[in-house]
Amino acid sequence: MNIPRVNNLKRVVIIGAGFAGLQVAKKLRRDKFQVVLIDKNNYHTFQPLLYQVATAGLEPDSIAHSIRNIIKKTKNFFFRLAIVHYINTKKQKIYTNIGNLSYDYLIMATGSVTNYFGNKNIESFALPMKSIPEALNLRSLILQDFESALLTKDEKKKMRLMTFVIVGGGPTGVELAGALAEMKKYVLPHDYPDLDIQHMNIHLLQATSRLLDGMSKKSAKQAYKNLKELGVIIWLNSLVKDYNGEIVFMEKNQKIESSNVIWAAGVKGAIINGFLKEDIKGNRILVDNNLKTIRYKNIFAIGDVAFMNKNKHYPNGHPMTAQPAIQQGNYLAKNLNCFLDNNIEMKPFIYKNLGSMATIGRNKAVCDFPYLKLKGFLAWIVWMFVHLISLVGFRNRVIALTNWIIQYFHYHKSVRLIIRPFHRKKII
């Protein structure tokens, strides 16, 4: 990879520039370490707003930021655009598509991937929304569907094209359903006057008995109410069994005909080959309460991919969201900076839940904070504010805010552009 060893500095290799990886990369002291950050993209993705890219509200540049631009302090810092194939824990080496690299410390911050729970049909035909190219594909598909619906005289096909099924009632599913419902209300009738947009249906399918499982019951109810008002058809206790590209099959023999199934039903840790099975739990890497892997002293895992063993408060692992990732990145950087050399015992990582929130649409959101629950306009303002300040870089904030302000007053999504058409898989 053409990275020289410098001044006997220990080399820390971080795999993944998501919330966790970026945080630790920014905070590690580069007078103590040579830091190598590796990611398969040259940008950091602000995943919580992917749904706005998918629904033509924002362009990628607002929610992505060049990694090289984020970490400008150049001393002893190297970024490499690479895909890591394998980790040799004995040789302390990683193997990538651009060559191999030895490490003194390795930080796994590889995040998560869409979880299809082993269903190959769903994986083939449903659309994920975990990356910017996937969100852009989804945007193209939504717009292409309406173009196709215009052309067909087959009423069944037209209905399938205009039916959207979102599987998963977590924040992603709720926000996406809300955004689609607002497109139906404000945008599509003007764009497609020769199409009866009333025929567009948006289904939100949730396996459990309530939406927003991670949030309060009150917020879940509010989200349910708001989505209903926007015309979203909500199915609770409805587990999806299969999808063949045209029909969604649910557990209780229920069916929905739809060409567009968006899979927001779950994620799983993104593991790289080289770990033992015993060290992995639920596709996440087992770590102790210092985020160190069980087996290897010099390998750590943070963010979505880390599963803290025997944690009292989070026996099923920390939530796979931005907050734990950022806090873990921060914690690990501090520890590595201060303690590692001196072998002082580290304090355990404790996750501080700062709250969670979801937006449903214009003036509609829900926020759960430790001592406060908000809904409606105020929650929506808070949601926007928190997401704006969380975006990386002054420019991204300004551009996103400008887009939101214009959309608020113009009632339309601006970037309804099919830049790269999405090619649907053929149904056999």
Place this chain on the structure above:
Amino acid sequence: MNIPRVNNLKRVVIIGAGFAGLQVAKKLRRDKFQVVLIDKNNYHTFQPLLYQVATAGLEPDSIAHSIRNIIKKTKNFFFRLAIVHYINTKKQKIYTNIGNLSYDYLIMATGSVTNYFGNKNIESFALPMKSIPEALNLRSLILQDFESALLTKDEKKKMRLMTFVIVGGGPTGVELAGALAEMKKYVLPHDYPDLDIQHMNIHLLQATSRLLDGMSKKSAKQAYKNLKELGVIIWLNSLVKDYNGEIVFMEKNQKIESSNVIWAAGVKGAIINGFLKEDIKGNRILVDNNLKTIRYKNIFAIGDVAFMNKNKHYPNGHPMTAQPAIQQGNYLAKNLNCFLDNNIEMKPFIYKNLGSMATIGRNKAVCDFPYLKLKGFLAWIVWMFVHLISLVGFRNRVIALTNWIIQYFHYHKSVRLIIRPFHRKKII
């Protein structure tokens, strides 16, 4: 195409939603005509700013605008996303990938495509910049090249990766060369500290004896001077003969080793099958001074694809730029609206040259107006102002302006994102 005939209205089919097609579509009276606009994209592209998309200055959404959003007055207007394969002038029908459609009047506004002058090697290995996907490919390639240059220990390969050859010294070539030179100066040294950016070379090759052939000598000289100051290597009287993906061969046995050749050396009319050879000149459709084709009373051609026969002032055809296209679209709409039904003889189209301009970089541009030539900061301000007001839609103007202001003060291009990696063709 599922478009019903209405109320005995004559149907006008417009192929192409560039400057010309969009203008005529907007201005045609829909109480007199049913208007069908066809384009292969669902957006209009503001081509003069494509080079900023390629050089990470703007995202596509600033220079593209949803066609459905532009033409909101829905009465008797239909847009179809389609590729036209063939025109049957006898049956008065067009044949597309989504079906066929009959017309009463046909307006060819198909624009132009990159002209490789028949050289298949150049077509294979050089990169065009005529569309948004092409500009995005170019952006990805530029950024990927620097990532690759970091990795190689082969000095020759590194040089090739860091050498950019722009063929064509018209406004596109000049603006692209200037933007690349500014990336070299302000952006890349910070992004790639472990790479000696001084080794980056930007060559601008022009076949004739001066840059900006369509502009005044004074402006051409100024552009030459500015580009030189920015470190661009300018080759005049240098015709490119061939390119094999690694070496550019020029007529006088000169060579430049480069992995990146950007082809801005010419365009040619985008003809659709169905016209007779005699009706085409230099790949443009021959029209009379009313923009009507020579052979068919009910077919018109406007913009880049039209060649006005025996025109005194423009014996080689009107410039293939935005201004003639807009004026012709406007003229044709007026004529069709007023005269056609009454068979009144039309006044000939006269192109009014409003001037031309090119920007070289920060505070550097040249403008030729009929009675005024500008250079430097003032020209740059005028250039920005004209381009801003020419962008379609309030939002696009605000977003582009915001980007420009931030770039002006931050000295960096914001969207250095490789969203879809570009796959270079393999050299055999």
